[in-house]
Amino acid sequence: MTPGVSRRDFLVLAIGAAGAGAGAGRGAGGGAVLQDTTSVGRVYDPDRAGRAQAPVTAADNDKNVQALEKRLRCSCGCGLDIYTCRTTDFTCTYSPALHQQVLRMLGEGKTEQEVIDAFVAQYGQVVLMSPPRRGFNLLGYFVPGLVLVVAALGLVWMLRRWTRESQVAASAMPAAPLRPPPDASPAELERLRDELDRLPG
């Protein structure tokens, strides 16, 4: 994690290599000792580590299962989807159960859509992280965009009216030189722009 750790490990390795033997057993840098997979000791007080976990299965890690669970909401009130809840809030008892329900349904040969339909039938539309894009829900998806487009069109219309008004006003007045003299060098123009930016009005 920090350079300090690797330096210490390096030192341990170096001492081991020099034949002192003191660091050989720790050998974190070497990796040989890490391969022991047989002994699993009990911890001092398992209760401190929360609820016991079942070993991860291939189905838990299945990308399709995860994608499916990310579309369904956990019913514990956390507001998260089933996948995120069961891999984040390990005190929640709902999301592991819902996960098992998903696995069971898939095991029964249901397609993803059928699983989703079954969940909606059981829990209502609220179980979907995104409401289906039909009927009233379309308002939820598209009102902001529509309002923005309408407002943008309104703004363009208003700007046009304003600019026309100002052009009418400008034509009534003697023409003011809008452009700088044409022989100004780019550097001078830049300086002018810089100064203008700092001036008010």
Add this chain to the structure above:
Amino acid sequence: MTLLGYFSLWLALVVGLWGAITGFVGGAQGRADLQQSARHATFALFGALLIAVISLEVAIFRHDFSVQYVASRTSRNLPTFYLWSALYSGQEGSLLFWAAVLSLFAALTQLLTGGRYRVYLPYVAAVTSLVASFFVSVMLFAANPFQRLAFTPMDGQGMNPQLQNPGMVFHPPMLYLGYISITIPFAFAIAALLTKKLDTEWMVAVRKWTIVSWLFLSIGLLIGMWWAYVELGWGGYWAWDPVENAALLPWLVMTAYLHSVMIQEKRGMLKKWNVALILGAWVLSIFGTFLTRSGVISSVHSFTESPVGYYFLFFLVAATAATAVLYVTRLPLLQAEATLESMVSREASFLFNNLLFIGLAFSVLWGTLFPIISEAVMGVKITYGPPTFNFVNIPLGLTLLLLTGIGPLIAWRRASTANLQRQFAVPVTVGVFALLILLVAGMRDGWALVAFSVGAFVVGTVVQEFARGARARNRQYGEALPFAVLQLLSRNRRRYGGYIVHIGIVLLFVGFAGMAFKTETEATLRPGESAELKARDGHVYTFTHLGISQYNALNRQVTAALLDVRRDGKEIGRLRTEKRQHVDALGNRTFEPSTEVGIMSGLRVDLYVVLAGLVNGTEQAVFRFTINPLVWWVWFGGFVLVIGGLIVLWPGGAPVAVKGSKASHVQAGYAVKLEAAP
């Protein structure tokens, strides 16, 4: 002490109401004695609330568990660090904190505002006192922080483990400072509307206050994101939670204001709009408070359901109605002094920028409220989750990012075609070039490609602006280029500080886009076993479970897993992730065990490891490994944004205004000082 605190709350209520009455009446009748009294009331109000805060802190530090708030939020063995934050970790205490900070801001405003803005001060005092009185009355009648228990427990219940994180010590105060200080610009706006002195001058008085609150709100949001990322354990930092949204809304509106106020200062346009933005930001902040505290919408931030929600609903409706009436009656006084000359001008681009900011704010508000709307109209409960928010808001956010690059390239008043070509050539080339490189490199995620290439375009814009400015100074004054850049920053802080904020925003977007390339896996490992995870950039990370250790810390029993981490077989360090069982001073367990995430952060990826639990009480453990690309850029982008904001805010800068002319009144950015009148 608690009795003292309780009495000082009553005193605060009386003083606050007095300040409100004398402020309004004194302002309306022009009576100097009442105006003076209103001013003094703000100081007295701050004094009274400070005493209440000290009383509560003393009770917390003395472990006075006869006070309900202390007993339900702290315990004897809570680390001192978190005893401080216990003040605002619950409903009642945070209301007190809110009122106290508001009264501090109100008093500072009275002290620091000088000269020609003094005419607004009686009304400012009245508005701030009134708002503070409301918060005090909520405490007195619905959520008393000094409520006593019928008996005194041996030890308190302790603090929620998720709040025992450094982020939680700083996130709420920063967010509150932002939220609360919006009241000051709001009070000035009300004062300006009431006095009918609605020239651009009052804008000058509030602009710095708005930047102050924008900056605090930004910091608060960023620390909140960081807290969510390091503490909650789901590997993200923004969940579109209703309360996150509620904090984002005023931020968006204030950001819109900070842009459009420039048009008012330079051209005397958009007066109605700017006043509306200030008023709207404040109303949204109260709306957010109502959401957080009413339990109307379920959220991770929800305080327990309580009658407090009704108070806020009443206040929200009353304040909004009063504000709206006042605003509408003053509209005729808010006529523009100039008109727009061209569709292709800086003014027009600012208008579109505002449209998008407000559109985004509306969209976030719409999504937050849509479940309620759906239930009310159709009787169907639905979830408007992060996927829906992303679907609706990512396009808006990226369009806004695009405008960040376009706006500064378009000239004020009217841009010519030649001018546009000259301005856009380099930034567009940079953006297209970035897009091509990413495509060649094999990136295929649509939104991420847009975010990165538009980000490059914005950086191109900012670098070009700095380069042109520096070169001009170099030619004019012969300054060396690095020095010229510093001079640009120090002489025109608002403009170039603003550009630095833009760079911060780009970095944030780069971080957001990185989330598209997240990879994760779960694994069960015995000590010595490894899990491999391939990042999307091709590197393979190997995590080896080294073992579990259990030990006691101050207020918790820790179960820690240590992991050896390698990238492509080469050791890069170790990660530790923990389970924490919190206990009180008597050794009784409080709360369910919480999870402490192990994070190794880098420029390219964050390695994010969560200890899910143990199998059968053995050292065999279940882990979730996540590779989160580019998260570091979010924090760094936030840092840059804050630095840019500080540069804009820093007092001083080159005095440019022409004294005595009308122009000097319009020239806002440089003349304002938050100091006593000369």
